[in-house]
Amino acid sequence: MSLVQSGAIFDALSFPVHVDRVEDRELRIDELHRHEYFEFLYVKKGSLVCRFKSRTEILKQGEILIIKPYVLHRLDDQEKAVCCSYFCSFLPQAVDLNIQSLEMLQQSESPNVYYFKSLMSLVEKESAAVKMELAREVRQSMEHVLELLKVHSHTSSEKSHALCRFYFLELMALMSEQHDRALESRRTVKQEVSVSVSKCMQGLRAVLNYIHDHYDEELTLEAMARMCGTAEPYFCRLFKNETGSTFMNYLNGLRIRKACELLRDSSDNALEICYQVGYSNYPRFSRQFKKNTGQSPVEFRREVCRGRGKYWKPSLAK
Secondary structure, three states: OEEEOHHHOOOOOOOOEEEEEHHHOOOOOOOOEEEOOEEEEEEEEOEEEEEEOOOEEEEEOOEEEEEOOOOOEEEOOOOOOOOEEEEEEEOHHHOOOOOOOHHHHHHOOOHHHHHHHHHHHHHOOOEEEEEEEOOHHHHHHHHHHHHHHHHHOOOOOHHHHHHHHHHHHHHHHHHHHHHHHOOOOOEEEEOOOOHHHHHHHHHHHHHHHHHHHHOOOOOOHHHHHHHHOOOHHHHHHHHHHHHOOOHHHHHHHHHHHHHHHHHHHOOOOHHHHHHHOOOOOHHHHHHHHHHHHOOOHHHHHHHHHOOOOOOOOOOOOO
């Protein structure tokens, strides 16, 4: 069982939305796995099988399944000749930079919350995914938007990022409208795990969510283990087993990804960004940045400004 990190899907220069056809996906994982991002599945033709730890969901034509982060699942392979389905991997900040998790969504008073209507039932801890059927008259619009997103989410340019956000908002608006209309067909998929495992995994999910919401603060191994409800040695093993990285490497990788976003999207200087992502010492920040990206913060920004930013996927194992 593994955790797919956001950096495996969204590089430092891309918009946090990625769309492709399931049968054409590059990242194939045969075992049960979790990921840090939301995943949206839609079946245009044929059917799609999604297996959770204790149950199986079969999606038919016109049906949607939205899986929340950190839920164990896997997709069965499809035959291209008889099936056509899409997956959309995304982070909430694609809609609103101030909403980065379900917990923040609950507390937000932003009008952008409207776009997340279809996700609201996932706030419940025992919820793993939400499934609903699209009305026939909406399916063509959904398929058109997904095809456009498939094109623009694979291109790193200012124009493509703008169009990607535009079409993604259209997709989320379509799902919000269907959320209200599909009362009879909408169903929440519950997680079915043993009580002992559930407590540890719920604790780890809470820790991961907390790290993503508070990466700019001082976070210690001791405090995170306490939040998880386990002793430090067990927490370290659990964290490494689920994420493939140590706690500190994971935290540093997240902070450097956020620093890359700020270097790309803001006019703040590298020293200001150093403090914004949780570092209190610039030389340490600069060394970690170069260790993860192969460039200094100044060099990275220069590459972005020249339009020659490298396609970079952060290595959290460093």
